[in-house]
Amino acid sequence: MERIDKVNGTFGRRAPAVSRDSVSPAVIKRLPRYHRYLGELLRNDRLRISSSELSRIMRVTASQIRQDLNCFGGFGQQGYGYNVKYLYGKISELLGVSAGYRAVIVGAGNLGKALVSSHMFERRGVIRSALFDIDEELVGKTFSDLKVYHVDELENYCRENRIDIGVLTVPRDAAAGVAETMAKAGVRGIWNFANMELRLDEYDVIVQNMHIGDSLMTLCYEMVSKEDKHEARPEVEGK
């Protein structure tokens, strides 16, 4: 059993870690969503929330919530609800939000610009360091406070600035080459939007392939399924 600090509000002052091994992969998968909701509550100055209210806004059963969050400790005195800040801090810590990873974004096209202009990185504790592109017209410009460098400088930049994460928004043909350059320069995680499944088996790098279009496909599937059901209603075929 892991030791858990039962005192609330210690987040930010070296709160003892929840062991990653003690949390099941299924719970881990659901934590980003809790993190989003708790962050939203914090931004609205909500400091406490009951499992039943959290259940209502997140549309998850209260018992599921208690099951998911009971490994974090520091909450749940009957009638008081969760300490939002504490729980947010614990989940952040577990998910690596406080790891302070540094990221570069390669590809200063529309998607690259969209990513760097969002709060996506800061909300997850990732420091955006620079943009890179091959287009000389973009090199030297600044978008969302980030300078654009030429990709020729990528390897040196990553090494010198100890970059942890590379975000790939380059065309798919360029993706593998750029990824390898970054891996050689010590980058340990790649977030790949290049619409191909990147593999870097030779390197000690974690790749997260982001297929935005799969989500459009899921939407279409749910729409046709619903139509099936509507169509099936008036006439029931013999089975």
Place this chain on the structure above:
Amino acid sequence: MERIDKVNGTFGRRAPAVSRDSVSPAVIKRLPRYHRYLGELLRNDRLRISSSELSRIMRVTASQIRQDLNCFGGFGQQGYGYNVKYLYGKISELLGVSAGYRAVIVGAGNLGKALVSSHMFERRGVIRSALFDIDEELVGKTFSDLKVYHVDELENYCRENRIDIGVLTVPRDAAAGVAETMAKAGVRGIWNFANMELRLDEYDVIVQNMHIGDSLMTLCYEMVSKEDKHEARPEVEGK
């Protein structure tokens, strides 16, 4: 049992449908990935592939592949492998790719532009119809062959053009209002990038919330977990 046409190559000539009810939700979830790989093979003029080769490139066991795809019929003569085009067609049909849905994209910022300039829509059989924005400077302009209209025209446009899908890349504060406008005008599916979980319970609309940032969080989590393990190696603490 559903009846399945065992003859290959009938796709495109009213091939009989695979019943959506006969495919498990777990398989459905994996189908977009098969669809991507098979589409890639087709673009490279590959017409047949064995389950063992598909297994190698997709990194899924061959028995998993056979399990996932056996409901589609029309393949698997021993030694011949899968008919790529047939299988691609069947999966497309099941996922609603051939439904010919029409979409508008609301928000002509960087993300909106990135989405419309990609092959994302056409590859999934979704017809991009128009862009909308509130910014008068953008209204009337054209991006990736799509004209930008003012959001004031959104409701009429959706009604007149029988729009099925609305893609939301507007700021989060505007998302709910725009979504409601579209729902009123008959839009049946919303693909929401506004970084808030949209709900339209009062309307008969399917919402697919896209949280790009959750995937960054998963990457960070995998990175810190890996560090945990590396750190744990040299010194094993007494348990």
